Amino acid sequence: MAKGFMRRFPPLKILTDEQVEAIHRGTLDVLQQTGVLVYNERALNVFKKAGCDVNFETKRVKFPPGLVEECLRKCPSSFRVKARNPKDDLLIGQDNVLFFNFPGTDTVDLDTWEPRSPTKKEHIDLIRVLDALPNVHFLNAYPYFGFSGGVPEVMKEIEGVALRIRNSSKVTIAIANNDIDMFTIRMAKAVGSEIFANPNTSSPLTCYTDQVNACFLAAEYDLPSMIWDGATSGGTAPASLAGAVVLSNAELMPYIVLLQLLKPGARIAVANLVLPQNMTNGAPAFGEIGVSLHNVAFNQVWREYGVPTVSSSCGPTSSKRIDFQLGYQKTMPTLLSALSGSSILQLYSSIYGEITAHPVQAILDDDIAGMIGRFLEGLEVSDESLAIDLINEVGPIPGHYLGKKHTRKWWKKEQFVPRAADRLTYPEWAKTGKKSCIDYARERMEEILSTHKVDPPLTQSQEEEIEKILKEAREYYRKKGMITDAEWESYKKIIEK
Amino acid sequence: MDTEIIEGLKKAIKEYDTEKAANLAKRAVEEKLDPLKVLNAMTVAIREVGDAFGRGDLWLPDLVGAADALQAAMPIIEEEIKRTGAKRESLGTVVAGTVFGDIHSIGKTMVCTLLTAEGFKVHDLGVNIKAEQFVEAIDKYNADILAMSALMTMTAPEQKKVIERLKKEGLRDKVKIMVGGGAITEDFAREIGADGYDPTAPGAVKLARKLIGK
Amino acid sequence: MLKGFTRNFKPLEILSEGELEAIHRGTLSVLRKTGVRFESKKALKLFEKNGCQVDYTDNRVRFPEGLVEECLRKCPSSFRVKARNPKNDMIWGGNTVYFQALSGTRSVDLDTWEPKTPTRKEYYDAITCLDALENVHIIPWYTPWFGFKNIPSVMAMPEGLAARLRNSSKFTCSNYSMGCEVFNIQMAKAVGAELRSSMAASPPLTFYEDAVENAFRTVEAGFILLITSGSVYGGTSPATIAGSLISGNAEIMAGIVLAQLIKPGTRIIVQDFSFPQNMRSGSPGFGAIEISLHQVAFNQIWRRYKIPIDGGVSYPGSKKIDYQAGYEKAIIALIGALSGTNTIWIQGAMYGELAFHPVLAIIDDDMVGMIGRFLRGILVNDETMALDLIDEVGPIPGYYLNKEHTRKWWKLEQFIPRVADRLTYPEWLKGGKKDCLSLAKERYQKILSTHKVDPPLTQSQEEEIERILKEARKYYRKKGLISNAEWEAYMEDLKSPDYPYA
Known part of the structure; x- marks a missing residue:
């Protein structure tokens, strides 16, 4: 089983119990008083039957507090997710902390720092690097939003899931846009893996039909769900952080209610990508401290509910380069989320916002994950680690600890040694070409790409099954008119290759 | 017997065992082993540790642990070299x-x-x-x-x-x-x-x- | 008074009560059984008089538990420290958090990243920059650099203190070497400021005479004493963090006993300045995660003793202002702040203690602003929960950007960094692809051309400082600690237009 890191001390809290209670009451009030728009007939019927106040004309659903609380209680506080290879199975919840990646539209040129579309090879390279890194516990959708060269828009992520399944044995996520999860969920099933269903909210207070359908698929296939909320505080959510927490929580609840109504005990994690609004240019304010304040408050409230949380805003920053700013903008939300009880941290590979990602960045992030993981494990306090007899034996100067057996045994347990960090002295550094962490990460990337093999590769029959589902999907979207004639022509050439 | 002591001494250095290194050095003297041969074995052992450190297989506490073990045995063997008047080869x-x-x-x-x-x-x-x-x-x-x-x-x-x-x-x-x-x-x-x-x-x-x- | 930051929630803790107690008991047992070596006749006598067991053959002092605990209780849990300008006074202790610049031995070339010795002008300019940065609350000893070109090493500390007093009115500190604390204390008194000075152990379990002598002088001057261990775990203390805490705290407690015996009620701040040993190069493991584990445990222990805490020493291991330096500094400073460190070191330090650059101090200042904003936490009340507003806006197509509530609250909630790249891609491409480093360089030039120290030294203060410096120069020259060549270069430097004080 993929191990993750165990947090061995109580989580960081920034709210009092009364404040947590106030946010909970506020959330229930919004659900009952304001309600949520649900663009999905099937779901409206389910809600109606469960006692919600449903207006079929306006699509507005208002939830009785008792129903919401009952459904929250049905969520398991921890659960397993099965991977293709049992070594990659996941344990979510129970103070176990996992990491995965944050995708980007583009790759980035490491010299000019300008974004560009990745090739198919680069797309696969990123998947392979993520598969090889020990602290990437599962893979997000994409990891690039697409690759250049003729794959129609609607097929990009379906082809993407096939690439991930072929090049990685880790669990992945089935996004719901355009109902493509109808196909991708079957692909995962074909190789004996579970996949996360992924219903997304739309802020403020709106659920679109394909996202709601994801809940029905999750119930049908008995899959775990990761529900995503991405409100922007000051834009699609109140500018005050407490208000943003209330709103984003209210947006997540309809999916929780629906999932628990369809399948009581359904496995759910709630993901939080709430960002402040950059008030200069209207973009989300990636990497700023409001991200962390929201994450920590969010974690505290959801721990009360016993639902595992995912901190999705750890990955994206506002820097365009792999530089000092990127370092602190990724580290702060990741560390604060990990300390405050997130079960899953979405950290790896992203650079600027949702725009750029790079395998070199994923390798650098692996060191941050390792450091934070080491921190979460805390200190061992025992007679042996307290070492009082040793201190007495060594005594004052000229006593020294380096040659002691105790040191040889313990330093490796206590110290985390980063893989891609510059740890040299000035003279060593000057002598070896003044390398920085990016240079080391590039070297490691080359090494991974030339040696890493997916374990295990797909069997012949799994391969055939994947190809069969791809074919079905192509025909389905072609028929639906979502692949134009021109697109189909160039797409066919790729398929035939 | 000779090889047992010499191999033991090498092992003691490579296992950072200060006490054992000193004891075996004393035994080597008692058993009248050629002190130059003993010294050579010790040098081989420390070189192996040094090479492993250079390759990145071993770390500083290992290097220093081996050095401590060497230091524990060295004066005993040096004393014997001096006593027997053997001529020690060294780079300097x-x-x-x-x-x-x-x-x-x-x-x-x-x-x-x-x-x-x-x-x-x-x-x-x-x-x-x-x-x-x-x-x-x-x-x-x-x-x-x-x-x-x-x-x-x-x-x-x-x-x-x-x-x-x-x-x-x-x-x-x-x-x-x-x-x-x-x-x-x-x-x-x-x-x-x-x-x-x-x-x-x-x-x-x-x-x-x-x-x-x- | 300088407000600094206030931590509005409980500090991060990683040890259980039982574990804390085990470390406490372990520390007292080391003090009682193993003892601490003091290379100072004066200290040994004082300890003996107060009931310690003193062995004059190896200068080892063994401490009765009652005395240690009594001296811990004599330390005030919080106190005011006075800067040259009262607006820069601070209160250390409790849940206040202040940040201080972190020095290096040398400057660095921002293109080749190689270290270089700074000039006097660079030294004075860097202080101006630190004086201008809003989140630099303390400009401590050795800051910005250990010295500068043409200064004999023995004069580096007095010259540095004079520069800080001249170009800044923030709280500053000074340390000891070859007895220079005598001159430092005089200078601080001449401008009406207090100093923080240190008593540093030489681990394991040893204090040399110069550290002890400085403790006597600092305490007798009525200034604040910082007591620190500085152990490297795996080298000068056990490789385990728990063992290192015991060994280091035993050293610090021995220092506290000395200070409180010299003058009860002395203001003390204890420092965590410990690093793991880099087991490849043998140097301290700058930027390592264990530093943060050590700090959180250290804070938890010393909060129990109710003594203000210094630390969060954010040295990166990287040689460049790059991604690695960013994450290393962020982790150390952030965990330091969350876990209750009262004064944290960060602005300006580059690789280890070996380099500093004012441009990095400017970038760090943004990070500090972020941490400070986090410490304030979240306000939860009817207005911030905004239930009525949420109801009014409703689902899509409702939005919040045009609301009065947003106009009021976004500024209260958001911290806006000064030199971070916050642009979109098109803006960034059009704006010349500037990164935080180039934005910080621009801010540095702006600070130098506009910032003025408030207030500057008066004419008579200035004369007094120069008089004390002259005395120090003469003293060390006579003592033979400044060679002929050094003296010539030094005298030449004092004639330069960059030194209008002579």
């Missing part, structure tokens, strides 16, 4: 230490260990060593090389004092001087009239060979 004799006012031992210990592994005869004077102590040791051991370390900016000038003292005593030309430590730079080494400087422990070994032309 090194006197090493950290200068007065400075108590940092790590860099110096690394260099001493690797020099021993290379085949030098090393006299490690320790830390906080005064100029007159260095001079005395150079004279006493008829050293080919003096290796000095200083980690702190405040204590670096102490190296200059030692060199000046050597000049005064007329010993400067008898010995090659190499300096190192966190506070030392190439320029500084030249300025104070040292013969060589290297920032790393493996580099210091190469430097030592170069200085004595071997």
